Amino acid sequence: MIRFLLCVTVLPVLQGLTWGRLKKDKEAVTLTECYAAGVLILFLLGEAAACIVIKTAGNFSGYCHILGVLAPAGALLSLLANRKTAMILYRQIKGMLCRKPGGEKKWKRQAMEYVLLVFLIGIQIAGYFLYVPDTGADTMTETIWTAVVTDTVFARNPVTGGVLANGMYPLYKLHALPLLYGALYRLCGMPMAQFLYLAVPVWLIVLNLVIWYAWSGAFFEEQKEKKNLFVIFASLLLIMGDGETRSYAYGLLHNGWNGITAARVTALFFGAYIVYRMLTKKDWIYGITGIVLAVTGLFFARPMLWPIGIAFSSGDTGRRWGMLLLAVLALYLVRERTGKKWKKREIVLLLACLLLSLISGSPFAVLGTAYAMTVIWGVAEEWKRGARMFAGFLILICMTGTVLPFQADIPKNAYVSPQEREIQDKILFLVEKYEGEVMLVAPETVMERARLESGRVVLPYGKDLWRDGCNREINSIYGYGDKELILYEQMKVDYKQPDTIAAMAVDLQCDILVLREKMSEDAMRRYGWQDAGDVTGYAVYCR
Numbered sequence: 001m002i003r004f005l006l007c008v009t010v011l012p013v014l015q016g017l018t019w020g021r022l023k024k025d026k027e028a029v030t031l032t033e034c035y036a037a038g039v040l041i042l043f044l045l046g047e048a049a050a051c052i053v054i055k056t057a058g059n060f061s062g063y064c065h066i067l068g069v070l071a072p073a074g075a076l077l078s079l080l081a082n083r084k085t086a087m088i089l090y091r092q093i094k095g096m097l098c099r100k101p102g103g104e105k106k107w108k109r110q111a112m113e114y115v116l117l118v119f120l121i122g123i124q125i126a127g128y129f130l131y132v133p134d135t136g137a138d139t140m141t142e143t144i145w146t147a148v149v150t151d152t153v154f155a156r157n158p159v160t161g162g163v164l165a166n167g168m169y170p171l172y173k174l175h176a177l178p179l180l181y182g183a184l185y186r187l188c189g190m191p192m193a194q195f196l197y198l199a200v201p202v203w204l205i206v207l208n209l210v211i212w213y214a215w216s217g218a219f220f221e222e223q224k225e226k227k228n229l230f231v232i233f234a235s236l237l238l239i240m241g242d243g244e245t246r247s248y249a250y251g252l253l254h255n256g257w258n259g260i261t262a263a264r265v266t267a268l269f270f271g272a273y274i275v276y277r278m279l280t281k282k283d284w285i286y287g288i289t290g291i292v293l294a295v296t297g298l299f300f301a302r303p304m305l306w307p308i309g310i311a312f313s314s315g316d317t318g319r320r321w322g323m324l325l326l327a328v329l330a331l332y333l334v335r336e337r338t339g340k341k342w343k344k345r346e347i348v349l350l351l352a353c354l355l356l357s358l359i360s361g362s363p364f365a366v367l368g369t370a371y372a373m374t375v376i377w378g379v380a381e382e383w384k385r386g387a388r389m390f391a392g393f394l395i396l397i398c399m400t401g402t403v404l405p406f407q408a409d410i411p412k413n414a415y416v417s418p419q420e421r422e423i424q425d426k427i428l429f430l431v432e433k434y435e436g437e438v439m440l441v442a443p444e445t446v447m448e449r450a451r452l453e454s455g456r457v458v459l460p461y462g463k464d465l466w467r468d469g470c471n472r473e474i475n476s477i478y479g480y481g482d483k484e485l486i487l488y489e490q491m492k493v494d495y496k497q498p499d500t501i502a503a504m505a506v507d508l509q510c511d512i513l514v515l516r517e518k519m520s521e522d523a524m525r526r527y528g529w530q531d532a533g534d535v536t537g538y539a540v541y542c543r
Contacts, residue, residue, distance in 0.1 A: 441487065
């Protein structure tokens with residue numbers, strides 16, 4: 001865990017020093033921007049290492065060595081070449097830590113804001129771990145397992161673990177996110193479940209919150225006391241105001257096992273932030289470089305083995321549009337009531353957020369709503385009855401979505417089926433008796449979980465047969481043979497013909513067979529199966 005934290009905290013900041021140096025106003029360099037840019041630079045280095053390894057037909061160890069040289073060397077060179085920028089950041093951090101509080105009333109309010117922020121961020125992170133995420137189209141674990149165990153780079157089908165006859169299309173190979181995570185996994189030495197389902201998602205959730213804070217600084221430069229307020233409203237909306245199960249907030253909290261959603265949105269969000277800074281500050285070199293980094297990050301973090309593309313759709317944006325339009329209406333009514341004039345910046349930002357909300361699953365509706373609510377708060381503070389009106393609009397906005405708990409499956413930590421755990425433990429115990437790869441045939445959910453548990457488990461057919469959207473393009477390029485397809489159909493009704501399955505599994509060189517019903521003694525002798533002991537609901541055999 002310590003090595004993981006060093007990789008995702010220190011290295012990005014050091015990498016981002018060079019990028020921060022491009023600013024016209026060197027004193028305006030911020031830690032947040034350096035860190036976010038540094039993460040995207042690490043993505044770029046991961047893409048470069050992947051290109052080298054693929055071009056030279058190298059292995060996964062070679063990728064790790066290249067990345068292990070590029071990342072630390074780049075960080076060290078960046079630090080040596082940008083010592084002045086590093087000192088500016090150091091003074092900023094020191095100033096924040098040593099800053100004396102203002103008046104007693106202001107200090108109490110800031111303390112309350114910080115307590116509320118910590119609480120809301122805690123809820124967001126905790127919300128990620130309360131529910132079982134959808135693993136239907138997630139092959140990140142299997143891809144990492146295969147790379148680490150076999151020391152190959154995209155030479156195997158990530159769904160089954162089997163060797164791909166002709167390799168992969170170059171476009172798919174350049175999807176380097178699993179390689180980067182795999183290198184981090186090898187370096188950190190953490191258990192796979194802890195690494196991929198704990199460390200990576202929390203890091204990327206926090207990274208998204210860091211960029212929220214950067215946005216607050218851009219929106220309210222002259223009103224620093226509103227920065228915390230903006231992040232508070234954004235966090236409230238993420239928790240309470242987003243009921244769409246396909247949208248950014250839900251996907252980030254519940255479906256982000258592999259970090260793809262959060263990484264993709266981080267790049268998109270950061271790119272939009274840099275465009276905004278470039279247009280408002282006229283800092284063109286800094287802005288163009290940031291856009292290039294963001295585009296690289298989007299390419300790097302596209303969905304697993306799927307060409308880059310951000311679909312424009314209104315299918316899952318209804319409620320988020322409702323939040324933003326309601327916030328705009330509220331801001332209009334408050335300004336009318338108080339006689340305030342609209343500022344050009346407010347109009348432009350809200351229009352931009354309305355347009356960007358068309359991007360499927362984007363967080364820009366939440367961004368615009370949080371901005372509008374922060375402005376409403378500032379206006380309402382000067383108005384005698386503002387607090388009531390503000391509270392009413394907050395309730396209405398939150399009602400456009402749902403309140404925790406979200407729609408989800410069973411809790412992650414509170415419930416694990418003893419029957420499922422028992423059969424997986426039995427399979428892993430048997431796998432240890434073999435050397436190298438172990439071919440498994442079992443009911444669908446058993447095969448799927450076993451492949452997630454161990455990279456040594458290989459399947460004759462994968463979950464792309466029974467899970468919609470799970471690497472269909474691999475299956476279309478490398479279709480299964482008749483034997484595999486017939487076995488799959490038989491396994492769906494294995495309680496009817498266990499002896500037939502016993503024969504077919506031997507023909508496919510299967511090592512471990514899990515059935516719902518016992519095969520006959522005659523079939524065991526004829527096909528060379530040995531009873532490995534029963535597990536509740538299953539009959540287990542090895543060959």
